[in-house]
Amino acid sequence: MLDDFVLRAMLAGVGLSLATGPLGAFVVWRRMAYFGDAMAHAAILGVALALGFSISILAGTLVAALAAGLAVAGLASRGQAMDAALGVVAHSALAFGLVAVSFLRGVRVDLAAFLFGDILTVGPAELWLIWGGAGLIVALVAWRWGALLTATVSEELAWSAGMNPRRERLVLILTLALVVALALKVVGVLLVSAMLIVPAAAARGFSRTPEAMAALAAAFGAGASVAGVWTSAIADTPAGPGIVVAAALIYLVSVLFSRFRAEG
Amino acid sequence: MNLIRAKGLGLSYGGRLVLEDVDFSIDRGEIVTIVGPNGSGKSTLLRALLGALPPSRGVVERQRGLRIGYVPQKLAIDATLPMTVARFLSLPFRQLPQRRAAALARVGAAGLEGRQMRALSGGQFQRVLLARALLAGPDILILDEPTQGLDQPGAAEFYRLIEELRRETGCAVLLVSHDLHVVMSASDRVICLNGHICCEGSPQVVSAAPEYRALFGPGTGGALALYRHEHDHHHHNGAEGRAGGKRDAG
Numbered sequence: 001m002l003d004d005f006v007l008r009a010m011l012a013g014v015g016l017s018l019a020t021g022p023l024g025a026f027v028v029w030r031r032m033a034y035f036g037d038a039m040a041h042a043a044i045l046g047v048a049l050a051l052g053f054s055i056s057i058l059a060g061t062l063v064a065a066l067a068a069g070l071a072v073a074g075l076a077s078r079g080q081a082m083d084a085a086l087g088v089v090a091h092s093a094l095a096f097g098l099v100a101v102s103f104l105r106g107v108r109v110d111l112a113a114f115l116f117g118d119i120l121t122v123g124p125a126e127l128w129l130i131w132g133g134a135g136l137i138v139a140l141v142a143w144r145w146g147a148l149l150t151a152t153v154s155e156e157l158a159w160s161a162g163m164n165p166r167r168e169r170l171v172l173i174l175t176l177a178l179v180v181a182l183a184l185k186v187v188g189v190l191l192v193s194a195m196l197i198v199p200a201a202a203a204r205g206f207s208r209t210p211e212a213m214a215a216l217a218a219a220f221g222a223g224a225s226v227a228g229v230w231t232s233a234i235a236d237t238p239a240g241p242g243i244v245v246a247a248a249l250i251y252l253v254s255v256l257f258s259r260f261r262a263e264g
Numbered sequence: 265m266n267l268i269r270a271k272g273l274g275l276s277y278g279g280r281l282v283l284e285d286v287d288f289s290i291d292r293g294e295i296v297t298i299v300g301p302n303g304s305g306k307s308t309l310l311r312a313l314l315g316a317l318p319p320s321r322g323v324v325e326r327q328r329g330l331r332i333g334y335v336p337q338k339l340a341i342d343a344t345l346p347m348t349v350a351r352f353l354s355l356p357f358r359q360l361p362q363r364r365a366a367a368l369a370r371v372g373a374a375g376l377e378g379r380q381m382r383a384l385s386g387g388q389f390q391r392v393l394l395a396r397a398l399l400a401g402p403d404i405l406i407l408d409e410p411t412q413g414l415d416q417p418g419a420a421e422f423y424r425l426i427e428e429l430r431r432e433t434g435c436a437v438l439l440v441s442h443d444l445h446v447v448m449s450a451s452d453r454v455i456c457l458n459g460h461i462c463c464e465g466s467p468q469v470v471s472a473a474p475e476y477r478a479l480f481g482p483g484t485g486g487a488l489a490l491y492r493h494e495h496d497h498h499h500h501n502g503a504e505g506r507a508g509g510k511r512d513a514g
Contacts, residue, residue: 028344029342029344029345030342031342146355146356146357146358147356149355149356150355150356152345153339153341153345153347153352153355154336154339155316156311156314156316156334156336157334157336157339157355157356158356159311159314159315159316160314160332160333160334160406161332161334161356161357161400163356201344204344204346207346208346208348208380209346209347209348209351210345210346210347210351211351212346213345213346
């Protein structure tokens with residue numbers, strides 16, 4: 001019989017995976033891995049600001065991640081080299097965040113919980129929040145799916161169909177910021193992009209269409225969440241990193257499967 | 265009413281003036297070809313006409329509700345993105361299987377639905393791109409060097425197909441190309457571009473124009489250019505050949 005907190009942790013991971021699956025597929029297709037990373041790192045700054053100004057941590061991280069995403073997008077469109085822009089934003093946001101947290105006197109901050117997640121302490125209210133947020137993201141991505149995919153394949157193709165690829169990029173940045181804010185509690189800022197990339201990359205080898213890959217990525221993320229939390233419950237391993245380890249193992253199997261299929 | 269019209273179009277890109285004072289229009293059923301050397305702003309002009317680049321000067325007007333069938337110069341589908349031909353044909357909007365099959369059959373690529381886009385040959389890929397453009401029910405087909413990577417007979421056949429499609433559907437065709445002699449014979453109008461419009465008119469008029477001959481001297485152009493100018497090839501070398509027409513856009 002599962003304890004309530006273990007069940008809640010599993011449900012939190014599964015809920016988050018429903019959003020990170022399709023969104024992670026776009027991150028992989030559009031090569032935005034470091035982009036997601038930069039937004040996640042900025043979330044620590046959001047935590048510090050939230051505690052400093054006594055607003056909700058979810059709102060703080062959402063705003064900080066969104067700001068980082070828009071900053072990187074802005075720098076990139078002004079012709080700055082993308083990887084340098086990402087490096088500057090990601091690491092300075094993390095460093096600013098860590099320094100800012102140290103100024104918070106009288107507030108006890110468990111930094112490790114934000115860096116690596118604290119999924120086993122997810123309460124019922126947070127669980128609703130995660131599922132609600134994930135539902136919002138899935139609805140948004142499903143609504144924009146055709147335009148997002150067309151803009152991903154080719155921006156000119158999107159323009160020629162009367163779509164605006166810049167708007168679709170903003171939709172992605174907005175949903176990524178929301179995912180970062182939701183994932184903070186589950187896997188922490190350092191492993192958010194792993195939740196986006198690893199299940200999607202694992203799904204690639206088994207998929208023939210973009211839709212299949214997005215759905216399979218969500219399924220793999222959900223499976224990894226259950227496995228990671230389960231292992232944590234029986235072997236006392238850290239749950240957030242355990243989820244990513246499970247996803248990485250799925251990825252490994254997928255790579256071997258693809259190679260086997262290519263040779264056979 | 266023109267399908268697309270540009271007036272006094274100027275475009276700066278990364279601090280460099282790429283297009284200057286371009287007047288352009290295309291009407292229903294016309295085949296218009298844009299030729300010009302590398303870096304002459306051909307693709308930039310197409311992107312401005314599509315609405316992907318806001319003009320720095322002048323205006324671009326597209327007819328309301330204009331349906332564009334666009335065939336890009338190159339389309340690199342990321343290795344991480346699984347995409348069957350059938351799925352690709354349903355971009356941006358979902359298409360019925362029988363419509364997809366008919367479009368593929370029309371361009372001579374029947375039965376490819378189940379293949380991955382990345383597994384197609386160059387010729388198959390171009391035909392699938394064309395089939396996708398046709399599924400939009402286009403008022404105008406816009407093709408950006410669509411025969412890159414095809415051999416001469418393959419390119420000639422591709423252009424014959426486009427001419428047939430124009431006859432069948434009455435759509436306009438706007439083409440950017442390097443395959444001068446093949447394209448010129450099929451075009452109603454040729455625009456010679458080098459940052460600005462050097463010369464414009466019927467294929468015969470353009471190929472006889474001194475601006476065109478300066479840009480596409482012997483050796484760089486197609487068979488038509490070669491045939492016309494063989495006798496004075498030693499006058500069109502190096503810097504003189506690149507200098508362009510009366511006005512140089514730089």
